[in-house]
Amino acid sequence: MTKKTKNTSNNNSENYISFNIGGDVYETFSNKKYRNRKGYQPVEFDKVRAFMPGTVKKIYVNEGDKVKEGAKLLVLEAMKMNNVLFSPSDGYVKKINAKSDTMVPKDHVLVELDIRE
Amino acid sequence: MSIKTKTVELKKRMQSATQGGGEKAIEKQVKMGKMTARERIVSLLDPNSFHEYDLFVEHAARDFNMDKKHLPGDGVITGTGTISGYPVCIYAQDFTVAGGSLGLMHAKKITKIMDHAMKLKIPIIGINDSGGARIQEGVNSLAGYGEIFYRNTQASGVIPQISVILGPCAGGAVYSPALTDFVFVVDKISKMFITGPEVIKSVLGEEISMEELGGAKVHSEITGNSHFYSESEEECFDQIKKLFTYIPWNNSKKAEAFPKKAPKSKMYNIDKIIPSNPRQPYDVRDVIKSISDDSDFLEIQENFAANMVIGFGRLNGQTVGFVANQPLVLAGVLDVDSSDKAARFIRFCDSFNIPLVTLVDLPGYLPGVDQEHAGVIRHGAKVLYSYSEATVPKITVILRKAYGGGYIAMCSRHLRADFVFAWPTAEIAVMGPEGAANIIFRKEIAEAKNPEETRKRKINEYKRKFANPYVAAANGYVDAVIEPSETRKFVMHALEISSQKDEVAPKKKHGVPPF
Numbered sequence: 001m002t003k004k005t006k007n008t009s010n011n012n013s014e015n016y017i018s019f020n021i022g023g024d025v026y027e028t029f030s031n032k033k034y035r036n037r038k039g040y041q042p043v044e045f046d047k048v049r050a051f052m053p054g055t056v057k058k059i060y061v062n063e064g065d066k067v068k069e070g071a072k073l074l075v076l077e078a079m080k081m082n083n084v085l086f087s088p089s090d091g092y093v094k095k096i097n098a099k100s101d102t103m104v105p106k107d108h109v110l111v112e113l114d115i116r117e
Numbered sequence: 118m119s120i121k122t123k124t125v126e127l128k129k130r131m132q133s134a135t136q137g138g139g140e141k142a143i144e145k146q147v148k149m150g151k152m153t154a155r156e157r158i159v160s161l162l163d164p165n166s167f168h169e170y171d172l173f174v175e176h177a178a179r180d181f182n183m184d185k186k187h188l189p190g191d192g193v194i195t196g197t198g199t200i201s202g203y204p205v206c207i208y209a210q211d212f213t214v215a216g217g218s219l220g221l222m223h224a225k226k227i228t229k230i231m232d233h234a235m236k237l238k239i240p241i242i243g244i245n246d247s248g249g250a251r252i253q254e255g256v257n258s259l260a261g262y263g264e265i266f267y268r269n270t271q272a273s274g275v276i277p278q279i280s281v282i283l284g285p286c287a288g289g290a291v292y293s294p295a296l297t298d299f300v301f302v303v304d305k306i307s308k309m310f311i312t313g314p315e316v317i318k319s320v321l322g323e324e325i326s327m328e329e330l331g332g333a334k335v336h337s338e339i340t341g342n343s344h345f346y347s348e349s350e351e352e353c354f355d356q357i358k359k360l361f362t363y364i365p366w367n368n369s370k371k372a373e374a375f376p377k378k379a380p381k382s383k384m385y386n387i388d389k390i391i392p393s394n395p396r397q398p399y400d401v402r403d404v405i406k407s408i409s410d411d412s413d414f415l416e417i418q419e420n421f422a423a424n425m426v427i428g429f430g431r432l433n434g435q436t437v438g439f440v441a442n443q444p445l446v447l448a449g450v451l452d453v454d455s456s457d458k459a460a461r462f463i464r465f466c467d468s469f470n471i472p473l474v475t476l477v478d479l480p481g482y483l484p485g486v487d488q489e490h491a492g493v494i495r496h497g498a499k500v501l502y503s504y505s506e507a508t509v510p511k512i513t514v515i516l517r518k519a520y521g522g523g524y525i526a527m528c529s530r531h532l533r534a535d536f537v538f539a540w541p542t543a544e545i546a547v548m549g550p551e552g553a554a555n556i557i558f559r560k561e562i563a564e565a566k567n568p569e570e571t572r573k574r575k576i577n578e579y580k581r582k583f584a585n586p587y588v589a590a591a592n593g594y595v596d597a598v599i600e601p602s603e604t605r606k607f608v609m610h611a612l613e614i615s616s617q618k619d620e621v622a623p624k625k626k627h628g629v630p631p632f
Contacts, residue, residue, distance in 0.1 A: 016398070019448050021480040022520070024549035026448035028398045031423060033339065033454070034447060040486035053322040079320050106321070 045089040048111040054078030056098045056110070065093045073111050074098065091115035134172050134189045138213030146213050151284060151306055152350055154194050154211035157244055161354045162198035162207065169196040171229065177221045181253045188214050191223040192247075195230040200361045206234035209244035212284050217247035219290065220254040224261025231268045238367040240277040242357070245294060246284030262289045269296035274468035276367045279357060282307035282343070283350060285327075295342065298465055299360065299417075302333035302343040303353050309336060309343075341421040341454060359415055363429035363436045364469060371470050372436035378411040380605065385412050387601045391542060395517055398444040401426055404476060404516065405439050408432070408605040414439065418458055424448075425455035427462040432474070433609045438466035441476035442527065444517075451523055452483035453496040460499035467507035472612055475504075475528040478517040480549060497526065498631040504532045506630075508622060510615035512608050515539040515586065515595070521548050530594045535618065536611040538604070539586035539595045546588075550580045 016027040057075040061067060071087040095112040098104060137143060137153060146153055152160065158167055176191045178184065192214035197206050208227050210217040227243070234241035250258040272278055273296065280294035281301045285308045294300045294309070302309075310331035317323050317330070329335065337346035345360070347353040365372045385407035390399050406412040409430035416428040423446040430439055440459050442449030466473050482488070482497060504511070504526070513534040519527065524545055528534045539545065547553065555562070558575040565571035582588075589595045599607050 021448060021450065021484065022549050023552035023555055024396065024480060026396050026398070026444070026480060028444060028448040029446050031446055034483075037485065037487045040490075052320075103322075 046091070046094075046113045046115045047109050048073055048085055048088065048113075050076055050078075050104045050106055050108045050110055051083075052076075052078040053104065053106045054083070055103050056100055057082060059096060059098065059100060061093050061096070061111070063093050063096055067091060067093060067113070076104070076110070085110065087111075087113065089113065089115045131172065137189055137211050138215070142213035149306075151212070151246070153213060154209040154217075154244065154246065157281075157283065157350065157354075158194060158196070158198070158207055158209050160351065161242070161244075161357060162200060162205070163202065166198040167196055167207075168198060169194060171195055171226045174222050174226055176223070176254075177257070178251065178254045180255075183253045186215075188220075190214065191220060191226065192217050193219075193223045193226050195226045197230075197233070200358055203361050203366065204237070204239045205242055205361075206230045206237070206239060207242045207244070210247040210284075212246040212248075215251065217284065218249060218251035219247055219258050219261055220251040221257040221261055223251070224258070224264060228261075228264045228268055231265070231272065234276055235268070235272050238276060238369070240279065240361075240364070240366065241272065242279045242281065243293065243297070244281045244283055245286040245290065246282075247290055248285060249288045249290050259289070262292070265293050266296060269293055273298075274368060274464075277364050277469065279360075281353065281357065282309055282333075283353075284308070287311070287313055287331075291342075299345065300336075300343045301345045301347070301353050301357060302336055303350055304333045304346070304348045306350070307333040307336070307343075337418070338420045341418060341458060344417050346420060360429075363415060363431075364471075368468055368470065374434045375410070375431055377434040378413075378431075380407055380409060381412040382407065387604060391516065391540075391601070395542070395544065398448070400445050401441045401443050401449070401476060401478065401516075405430060405441060408608065409437075409439075410434060417462065422452070422454035422458045424450055424452065425459050427459060429471070432605070432612055435612065436471050437474045437612065438462060438471045439474050439476065440528070442479040442523075444478050447483060449479040450481065450483040451479060451497055451500065451526060452488055453491045453493050456493070456496040456500045460503040463500075463503040463507055467503070467509050470509060472510040472512065472615065473504075473507060473528065474608060474612075475511070475513045475534070477513060477515040477519045477524070477527040479520070479523040479527065480518050481521045481523045495631045497522070500526045501532065502628070502630045504528045504534075506622070506628065508618070508620040510612055510618050511535050512611045512615075513537045514604055514608065515543040515545060516601075517542050517544060518549070519543065519545045521546075533620075535615050536607075537595050538597050538599050538607050538611075539589065540601050540604075541586065541598060542601075543586035543589075543595075543598070544584040545586055545595070546583045550576050550584050553583070554579045 017030045019026045019028050055077045057077045059074045060072045067087045069089050073085050073087055076083045091113040094114040098110045174191050176188045193208055193210050195208040208230050278297035279299050280297045283306055287310055291309050308327045308331050314325050314330055336343040345356045363372055385403050387407040390403045405414050414428055414430045424443050426441045426443045428439055511528050511534045513528045530537050554576040562568050562572045586595055586598050590598055
């Protein structure tokens with residue numbers, strides 16, 4: 001009555017993956033969700049990205065400026081809200097990849113910082 | 118006026134009320150591949166068993182010229198009937214009437230039939246096909262939803278609640294199904310989401326179709342919001358009818374017993390299912406079918422977190438809930454999704470007096486940053502919580518691997534399994550042989566002349582000593598080591614002698630499970 005799972009109806013052992021759990025290796029099927037899982041992305045202290053697609057409304061800094069952690073960098077309008085983005089660390093503004101009143105996609109690097117001591 | 122003329126008037130009124138949104142709207146509904154609300158109720162319930170109430174309810178909207186509009190039945194059909202003789206309360210939203218939108222009186226009809234279900238202690242079935250809140254009725258339609266959610270929560274664990282999604286079910290409306298016990302979806306017809314594609318596009322600029330966002334496949338494979346997936350409404354109703362044979366009317370009753378039937382041992386030979394190499398997989402559903410009556414098994418959420426198998430079967434004619442690791446998918450590991458899936462099912466079974474039979478074969482938890490950051494600690498804890506909390510008879514059979522935290526979680530003696538059996542192939546240990554040997558004998562392996570050879574020797578030594586059921590049996594954690602072919606006999610006996618089990622949990626308002 002019920003449908004077989006895609007992963008399991010096809011009992012073809014050639015499709016097994018080697019799956020290591022705690023040093024022991026098992027033959028098994030993978031699944032879509034496991035294959036599509038996202039890898040870990042380390043926290044970036046030298047980049048400010050658009051956390052959502054949106055429009056850059058205002059830029060407070062210029063390239064070369066010295067900024068403190070928590071300093072206002074720019075305003076990104078997203079979800080009908082003006083979101084102020086702050087500097088994640090002390091340093092110098094190395095590059096600004098944004099212009100006022102332009103749309104940016106999600107994860108777009110808006111500001112790059114030089115954070116060397 | 119004579120009785121006859123009055124009866125004629127009644128018939129006229131009924132005819133007008135039962136035609137829903139009229140021919141055109143019905144034509145549209147049919148074109149979408151959907152049955153009408155009335156057809157749905159009739160095909161799900163036993164022939165001639167449906168009795169409708171509140172047919173003449175009128176809507177209460179007065180603003181925006183709504184007072185001039187007539188909405189037959191206010192867009193929802195409610196009543197009682199039977200499914201294979203079992204009494205049920207039922208409601209079905211009628212998309213042909215104002216898009217099945219929920220106004221105050223629409224909601225009152227639903228809450229009234231829900232109250233009936235609670236009072237009469239019989240299951241409630243809700244067929245959802247609605248555009249959402251009736252905007253013209255403003256806060257009254259929100260109040261209506263709230264009243265439904267409250268009743269869903271009060272009824273949870275008292276009477277079985279079934280939601281059937283046969284159309285759109287968006288925004289707040291999705292929370293009634295989410296609060297119920299089983300959600301049925303049909304391919305290309307069901308659509309569930311909190312914020313629709315339009316909103317997502319305007320806010321995030323992401324384009325996605327309704328089907329990709331919240332279609333039946335998405336909810337049965339990715340989100341786990343649905344429990345049963347089918348390709349047509351007829352198939353969906355068959356699934357509901359089948360489910361009803363396994364569950365009781367309410368939490369003070371047991372599911373009805375059926376005549377005992379032997380498994381189909383030719384098709385499912387328990388001695389031949391498990392491969393000799395412990396690292397090779399097999400389909401644990403074959404093990405379930407090799408011990409259940411008539412090899413019958415109704416799997417729940419089969420396409421979601423397939424590394425865990427849950428569902429109903431019968432032993433000795435009595436319904437049991439099977440919970441089993443599936444070595445065929447991701448080696449049967451516990452992870453966020455499979456933990457949620459198992460925990461909720463365990464709580465359903467415990468609420469409705471359905472004994473639990475757990476089949477164990479897992480290497481542990483799924484490693485990964487994504488898992489840790491998704492809160493596998495909190496989610497994994499749900500399995501421990503729900504097994505520990507459950508007071509129904511709990512029988513555990515350890516088939517092969519039972520390592521580490523996974524061993525504890527899968528209804529071990531320590532979480533108060535009533536009986537724990539292990540096959541001779543069982544490996545009950547703190548971790549797998551390779552991993553354990555590498556840690557325990559690290560120094561010896563590193564200092565050996567031939568480290569690789571020493572490592573292999575030490576792994577074998579560990580395997581011999583610990584990768585078996587006898588260490589756990591020596592401690593009394595396993596009650597009996599049994600041959601695979603004896604499983605049905607042992608489990609049936611354990612269930613039989615546990616039938617009067619009456620464990621009382623410590624007095625409390627309720628626990629605080631790691632939701």
